[in-house]
Amino acid sequence: MLVRKLFRTAWSYKAQFISMIIMITLGMGVFLGFNMEWRTIEADTGSFFDDTAYADYRLYSEKGFTADDLKKIAAIDGVDAATRYLTVNLDIKGEKNKSLALDVSEDFNVSTFIVTDGAAYDENGDGFWLSDKFAAANDYAIGDTLTLEFQGIGITGRIVGLIKSGEHMICVADKNQLMPDYNTYGFAYISPKKLRSAVEEKVRNTAADKLKKQGIPDSAVDDSVDKLLKDGTMVDEAMDQVFAQVNVLSDMSKEDLEDTVRDALGRTIMVTSKDDHVVYKEAMGEAAEGKTMGSVLPVLFLAIAILTMVTTMHRIATKEKLQIGTLKALGFKNRRILRHYTSYGLFIGLVGTGLGVALGYWICKLVMSEDGMMGTYFDMPDWSVAIPTFCYFVIIGTVALLTLISYLSVRRQLKGTAADALRPYTPKKMRKVFLERFRFWDKMRFGTKWNIRDLSRHKSRSAMTLVGIIGCMVLMVGGLGMRDTLAGFLDLLDNDISAYTTKVNLVDNADKTQALALADEIDGDWESLTGISFEGETVALDVVHNPNGLINIINEDNEPITLSDEGVYLCLRLKDKAQIGDTIEFSPYGSSETYKAEVIGYNRSIMTESITMSDRLAEKLGIDYTLTAIYSDKTAGEIKGSDLIAGKQDKGQLMDTFDSFVQIMDSMVIILVIAAVILGIVVLYNLGLMSYVERSRELATLKVLGFRNRDIGKLLISQNIWLTVIGVIIGLPAGVGVLRWLVIALAGEYEMKLMLGWLTYSVSILLTFGVSLLVSLMVARKNKKIDMVEALKGAE
């Protein structure tokens, strides 16, 4: 029987029940959605990295690694597997603006791939295993022929398989590209045998040219070359140089590996851990970003949902007091009554969290699925949703907490005898409010006094309404502000930092003299990015030469800096490592040299965590560096091809890669703003209704006295408007604060400056007021239906 009563009571409080269920669903959904998102990134990328033996460490040597070097490295106790590795960006012959990273893993036990279609890997194979996403974007199919331009020769072969690889899970050409663009860039693997034949061709050509220059007649050249290459030493040596990288699977610490490798090879080798590799770093960065996002806004949602539950359950329990008394008088034991009313909380908890889990799954899928927002960013085979363990506790805990809330609300009403319970609920005694001490109080209109006293009499309701409005405001300012900040960041990158037309990426270890000549030829500015060790961290040393102002270094206030030759600039992420005037020490990888320089300023580095200096200072300090990129005002077509050039990037093209990033951000903002509006409507409507019901007797009295519906409506609306004004005044700075915190928390990846446009302020304020006004009107409309006769019957 009491079960029937549960459903009928739920129906009679349908607005409250529905709003509590919506709040719990929303709170739970957003909380789970955000937390499942980062956990799914960790789990799915993790298993993909495992499946493709993603390298823990990458060892670099300019001279390359010999087969003997590899043996020594593989033999180190603590190294599980190692392979000589090549990854190099190559243009596709016959295609405009399309390039591939060509990878070769000599011992196919580290840095491998999985085949999604076509032939399995064969270490003697002659074909290409091509990125399936690149193939799909460019209409390549198994059986098609590809030619890549490699050091002046062409590597030609058929596509034999379509693949995905952990090494290229985020397929970007360099650190400055934010999002993959499979229309222009992908990756492919070939077998070491195929690489060897390409290298042999190159060695053969070089040797033949040399012989021809020495005057050997053409007819004899081939034979001579055959003889030279017969024992394979020349090709072996060339292969050693090509393999400038060794990829290692190991659980050792970076320092231990560095030391043991140095001991084994007798020279210092640059070791970078996967934490510094763009793919792993970005993937973990995404997960960390998700964690950060998941720890603020969704928690706010869940907290508001639970607080709403507390207020509403208390109101329902007090409204049900007479029924509780009746049940008690009828002879129902306290335990039975408690169980009955407690089941309300359980019911709301189960339905709300159940729907919340579904919503959370949907939100997570919206981000983390092949067609979702991350689908364009991550290229991985498995997108199954994972949930952090603590979320199970949160789910169970929330249901338990909601049940407890209704238990406590009812227990309060059950105290004392049946007769006590039967006595109607007496609201708190009215006390004078603080403002009444002032003269102006007497001058105020009755409506104002009435509303002020009502707010102070129902403090928890007023506070909850405020929390709802502040929450709504924070979400909107946070969401829209995030978008402003990103837009500002892109604007900065596009206009203030990059004034060039084309970025020319140079090949690894490009000859410095030739590179400088090329820079001169195309009137370019240039930079050199190299890995250095600073305070135990791997950061970039950015040597910049920018007399043409095509690439700019900017300070904290986004103003350009003219690089001084007196010292170095630390990027903002390194700000806490040294103060201006301090002398810092750093050493380039693969070198035992240590350099000292004075810190003379800080700069905002968009992408890399770096120390910046002018080329003149680098010369003065005697730092040996090679150019990595030249920035020119010429278009890509005007710049002639050269062995030095690994690729040319149009600035517009580079900026386009941000588009999908912006789209992801837009979708997030839309979710947040919709959530904010729903939150606002539900909380305000629920509380507005509660306040209306609580005051229905007073409202009926006013109506009987002769107040018109509109006058009474105005009273109700004005209370909400005041609360909204206060909520907006608090919510605006709170939103900016949350945003500031988020920007700082996310600064590990990008050094963004908090930017908020006037549109964000006005949209947030207008939407919040709109929501508040809409809800007030919805509630105020009800007063037309107020039953004067009914409301006046009972005693207060």
Add this chain to the structure above:
Amino acid sequence: MSIVKFDNVTKIYTSGDHELKALNKVSFTLDEGRFVVILGPSGAGKSTLLNLLGGLDSPSEGTITVNGKDISTLSDNELADYRAATVGFVFQFYNLIPTLTVYENVELVLEISENALDAKQMIEEVGLTDHLHNFPAELSGGEQQRISIARALAKNPKILLCDEPTGALDSETGVMVLKLLLSMAKNYGKTIVIVTHNQSIAKMADIVIRVKNGKIRSVEEQKNPMSADEVEW
């Protein structure tokens, strides 16, 4: 001169398929300045009668004329104006606004009434000047009812409508409140209509209207009504 005229008034309440005829073709007239008691057991229709007269509800059939104006077809807003200008209510449970002080509760009617009387003076007349700044919850039942009378009269209405005004009070306080009600109505020349099931109050009335099963049983004019002190409670 007649101030109230009920002409063939019927009020039907429907809930679902069920119809309840609360008043059935009721007709009567009341003269200005009289003290009228509407008497009847619960469910007789007396509260319906008061609600219709007070403009809280509209009749299903028939016309009600008050002060020369047909109120049976007024809109919501017109009814509100009618209540503001023409009638004052005194309820069984006082219905004061708990968040307003004694003074503010009376002063409240200045917001809607064009020819309202001075709030302080009204409170003085009901003898509660000492409690001007108290909240209703700080007063006894009798005191609250006195404030409710002050509020009703402060509007300066033509008619004072009282629904079981002593129903929630002990008899001693009830007598006191009734005396006050009558003397003030007399001083200000108001018509009083009291709805009650208390036979004793009826003995004090100029006119007693008995209602049963939605119909008027009798309208009786008492030549020599008793004073509150004479009535046996």
